[in-house]
Amino acid sequence: MSLEKIISKAMEKAQSAQALMLTTETSTVDFQFDRLKAAESSQRTQIDLKVIVDGKVGTSSTTDPSDVEGVVSRALEAAQFGSPANFDFPEPQSLEQVQIFDPALLTLEKPEMIRMGQQMMDMVKSYNPEILSGALVQKIIYKVDYTNSKGANYSAEHTAFNLGAGGELVRGTDILYVNKGLGQKQRKVDTEEIAAQAIEYFRMAETINVIKEAGLRDKVLIAVGGSPVTAAFAKEIGADYYFPEAAGAARVLARDLKEFRVRQSFKPSELTLGGRLNEGELEHLTKYFTEATGLRVVFLDERNQHIGPPSLMEEFLKQCHGCRWPSKKNILSQLEKTPLLNNNSPAAEPFAYFCPAGLVEMMSPLIYENQRIGNILCGHFYLAENLDEQPKSLHRLDIKVLDREQVESARGLLKLMGDYVVKMAYANQKETEVKERQHSLLYALKAKMELEKALRKAELLALQSQVNPHFLFNTLNTIARLAFLEGAHTTEKTVHSLARVLRYNLRRSKDALTIEEEMGTIKDYLFIQQTRFAGRLEVTIDVEEEILGARVPCLSLQPIVENAIVHGIEPSTDKGVISIRGYDKDGGIVFEVVDNGIGMSQDEIDLIFSLEKRPSGKGHTTGIGLYNIQKRMQAFFKENCALQIKSTIGKGCRVQLFFPKLI
Numbered sequence: 006m007s008l009e010k011i012i013s014k015a016m017e018k019a020q021s022a023q024a025l026m027l028t029t030e031t032s033t034v035d036f037q038f039d040r041l042k043a044a045e046s047s048q049r050t051q052i053d054l055k056v057i058v059d060g061k062v063g064t065s066s067t068t069d070p071s072d073v074e075g076v077v078s079r080a081l082e083a084a085q086f087g088s089p090a091n092f093d094f095p096e097p098q099s100l101e102q103v104q105i106f107d108p109a110l111l112t113l114e115k116p117e118m119i120r121m122g123q124q125m126m127d128m129v130k131s132y133n134p135e136i137l138s139g140a141l142v143q144k145i146i147y148k149v150d151y152t153n154s155k156g157a158n159y160s161a162e163h164t165a166f167n168l169g170a171g172g173e174l175v176r177g178t179d180i181l182y183v184n185k186g187l188g189q190k191q192r193k194v195d196t197e198e199i200a201a202q203a204i205e206y207f208r209m210a211e212t213i214n215v216i217k218e219a220g221l222r223d224k225v226l227i228a229v230g231g232s233p234v235t236a237a238f239a240k241e242i243g244a245d246y247y248f249p250e251a252a253g254a255a256r257v258l259a260r261d262l263k264e265f266r267v268r269q270s271f272k273p274s275e276l277t278l279g280g281r282l283n284e285g286e287l288e289h290l291t292k293y294f295t296e297a298t299g300l301r302v303v304f305l306d307e308r309n310q311h312i313g314p315p316s317l318m319e320e321f322l323k324q325c326h327g328c329r330w331p332s333k334k335n336i337l338s339q340l341e342k343t344p345l346l347n348n349n350s351p352a353a354e355p356f357a358y359f360c361p362a363g364l365v366e367m368m369s370p371l372i373y374e375n376q377r378i379g380n381i382l383c384g385h386f387y388l389a390e391n392l393d394e395q396p397k398s399l400h401r402l403d404i405k406v407l408d409r410e411q412v413e414s415a416r417g418l419l420k421l422m423g424d425y426v427v428k429m430a431y432a433n434q435k436e437t438e439v440k441e442r443q444h445s446l447l448y449a450l451k452a453k454m455e456l457e458k459a460l461r462k463a464e465l466l467a468l469q470s471q472v473n474p475h476f477l478f479n480t481l482n483t484i485a486r487l488a489f490l491e492g493a494h495t496t497e498k499t500v501h502s503l504a505r506v507l508r509y510n511l512r513r514s515k516d517a518l519t520i521e522e523e524m525g526t527i528k529d530y531l532f533i534q535q536t537r538f539a540g541r542l543e544v545t546i547d548v549e550e551e552i553l554g555a556r557v558p559c560l561s562l563q564p565i566v567e568n569a570i571v572h573g574i575e576p577s578t579d580k581g582v583i584s585i586r587g588y589d590k591d592g593g594i595v596f597e598v599v600d601n602g603i604g605m606s607q608d609e610i611d612l613i614f615s616l617e618k619r620p621s622g623k624g625h626t627t628g629i630g631l632y633n634i635q636k637r638m639q640a641f642f643k644e645n646c647a648l649q650i651k652s653t654i655g656k657g658c659r660v661q662l663f664f665p666k667l668i
Contacts, residue, residue: 015154020058027050036141057093128204355419505526534570542583545585552589576602592665
């Protein structure tokens with residue numbers, strides 16, 4: 006169908022019109038779970054029409070190039086309710102051509118695409134053989150034609166080449182999914198680079214897992230750059246790390262982990278303070294301690310990260326800022342000098358030390374099962390016996406002065422508060438564990454109930470479907486004999502064909518059968534359908550004798566023929582034609598079924614190969630859909646098989662099954 010014909014038809018009632026036709030030819034090679042999932046090609050045509058009628062805009066689309074009347078009438082009808090046309094279609098003009106077409110893609114065939122996908126998968130598997138790898142190689146040829154009622158005409162072709170690599174890594178109940186892809190207009194993408202980037206993502210994820218196992222924290226927050234994720238935003242959300250891009254992140258994390266292991270000398274306790282303490286309770290403890298001693302306290306976790314509202318740390322550091330002490334980093338650097346983090350067993354008692362500003366602090370380690378799970382910092386004050394040694398500039402600050410007896414009292418109170426905090430964290434953790442166990446138990450009970458319900462339903466369906474095969478075949482033979490006695494030879498032959506099809510279907514043998522046996526069932530099935538359609542179904546069969554002895558899984562070819570009948574010929578009102586071919590090609594076998602039925606769209610083809618929403622074989626004699634055929638063939642031959650579907654709506658469908666020749 007030419008666009009000029011559409012424009013001409015539309016202009017019978019419209020003041021102006023434009024039409025655009027996009028033709029897409031796609032070839033895709035898709036690997037999943039370490040094997041080839043599909044090697045297929047498809048073609049799709051879409052026509053978009055826009056008209057202006059009485060100052061209003063109407064649009065319509067079609068994927069049927071022959072539907073001139075339909076696409077025009079829908080656009081004219083839409084214009085009655087369309088929005089005002091505040092524009093006009095462009096005048097004819099010369100447009101600068103942009104080179105987005107790569108002729109090299111025209112010669113790229115599926116064997117080469119399969120090789121490229123296999124190469125990427127092998128690289129990912131070489132990094133970790135446990136990865137269930139996948140890859141995608143896709144080429145797309147676009148052709149665009151445009152014309153309007155003002156005489157403007159424009160045509161262009163462009164290409165796209167897409168590569169992807171990745172996979173899944175299963176660890177217990179966790180699944181890590183990685184997919185790295187890149188698309189360009191030309192064939193300039195390096196398969197090794199794509200696979201290497203996918204490996205970087207796996208390496209980064211495993212590094213993060215090591216961070217967790219090292220005891221840094223239960224969850225590590227990492228921000229990866231790119232608008233709108235900036236370094237400032239990462240800081241705002243409390244990220245532990247920020248990286249402008251992900252590829253280099255793993256190396257930095259590995260370096261930091263190495264440094265951390267050098268410093269770390271004890272195994273982290275299973276009890277952690279982070280997330281186990283209520284901020285309200287901490288504020289109350291801080292308030293009561295300050296009222297009793299005049300000193301401030303802050304709580305740190307096992308990584309010396311502050312726990313609680315930021316305002317508490319700000320208050321704690323206020324006097325330090327007055328002493329030109331820049332931040333809590335000085336506190337942490339001071340802690341590094343203590344026996345606590347210097348490859349010695351953690352001290353259990355609070356101790357005092359001088360900070361860089363000359364003030365005195367106390368720290369009380371929080372100990373659980375002889376392991377440090379955090380600290381309490383207390384300060385700041387002067388020792389009365391050293392008051393004369395303090396710089397005069399510090400006397401202006403409101404800093405408390407304590408003698409030795411007062412310091413010992415504060416140490417004792419600090420120790421009591423530390424013991425209480427550990428017990429509170431332990432109680433909160435146990436409460437959380439109990440709730441989690443209760444939730445797990447309820448979930449398990451619910452799953453058990455659903456499973457039992459499903460089993461009861463399955464048993465009922467199995468009971469309902471039980472029909473004694475011997476009774477069924479005896480009945481069919483009785484009908485056949487009656488037909489013979491009555492001279493109804495067509496009826497007799499139809500019943501015998503039905504009996505053979507049912508017997509073959511019930512057989513469902515796990516052993517391989519020959520193509521000749523499978524073709525016998527196909528011929529019986531087609532005879533039944535030709536009888537049913539009463540002359541409206543024409544069938545041609547051309548299967549090379551050399552391949553008849555080749556072996557295939559039971560019911561692997563007949564469902565393809567049935568698919569053509571059920572979904573192609575049956576919905577059509579025209580005479581149906583089905584062509585079946587089987588032939589040797591390069592040492593393998595091609596089984597092809599072509600019909601002139603209603604065809605299917607690319608979306609319907611994609612749905613067949615969809616893992617989540619693929620259609621079942623409902624409505625088929627065997628209950629086996631096209632997707633399952635491919636999977637059964639791949640499982641049987643233990644090597645690459647492919648199912649290819651080509652179809653145009655209104656023009657029929659071609660299904661080709663490629664598989665090795667096994668005698």
